[in-house]
Amino acid sequence: MARIGIIGSEGRMGHALVQAIAAAGHELAGGVDKGGDVASLADASEALLDFSAPFALDANLHAAIGAGVPILVGTTGLDEANQVALDCAARAIPVLQTGNTSLGVTLLAHLVREAASRLGPEWDIEVLEMHHRMKVDAPSGTALLLGQAAAEGRGVELADNSERGRDGQTGARKAGAIGFASLRGGTVAGDHTVIFAGEHERLALSHSAEDRMIFAHGAVRAAAWLIGRDAGRYTMPQVLGLS
Structure with a gap:
């Protein structure tokens, strides 16, 4: 005790x-x-x-x-x-x-790191998160934790390869970028999905916090x-x- x-x-x-x-x-x-x-x-x-x-x-x-x-x-x-x-x-x-103390998210970050390492830079990575309407920061700490895991898997710096808040004529997606999208509404405790988008196939690793x-x-x-x-x-x- x-x-x-x-x-x-x-x-x-x-x-x-x-x-x-x-x-x-x-x-x-x-x-x-x-x-x-x-x-x-x-x-x-x-x-x-x-x-x-x-x-x-x-x-x-x-x-x-x-x-x-x-x-x-x-x-x-x-x-x-x-x-x-x-x-x-x-x-x-x-x-x-840590940005997230969930044991499930901890394992998710481990899997994201492994996937980013094995799939290679030709797979586009997007981190999507949704939280309750009262959350004041974006992207969430968990989204950044997952983005950092992806960057570590690729052996790059997240700060140099991050894309956020796309709006208007943004141009084509930068090769090797790790994108972030934030949704807010309702009473969502926390949903996170890391999407690996390759040629003609996608892999999504997700975690939903229910409480x-x-x-x-x-x-x-x-x-x-x-x-x-x-x-x-x-x-x-x-x-x-x-x-």
Whole structure:
């Protein structure tokens, strides 16, 4: 049994995490939200789950380092500066940052990486995602995770091969591009499909999230897995033993 603290406990994901911690037989160390005492929560925890906001990341990492506890960051919409902060924190504590904590999506990313590697650059790759009407960032963190998996499979940089937000006279599709399309509406928890379009055939790898609890259960499993690890950056595939 582990004592796990939640940063962002009053959000929809925070409420799901409370249930997942109990279901896994762990102890809830407490929760904080904007303006809360993150340092005290870190001191009372064996691991932290951060599903708050990008602007709070530096303070949350500082609290985790001060308490010497691992942290899983599931916050989406992070920028390059946030990634640098995560790298710095990982020199002192175990850190796992991911755009999706679903175990199914973790396996999907593994399959996308394999497919991109084996099919070759002549197959066009498109990442299609749909989420509820209240989601504020696009493409989703999961879509970017899947796009990154495809880029890794091809041995290229996603930033140099990404196409987004096509509109108007865009011209022909750039060879080797990894395209993204984002749909928003209703209460969709998260649908993702990676399409490999070749000559006269297509391969589609998909995942549908039917309940937010899948992300909560995966996050709790990963947080418990981090306890006792050496300082460093970790990934969801490592939690599943895929790498």
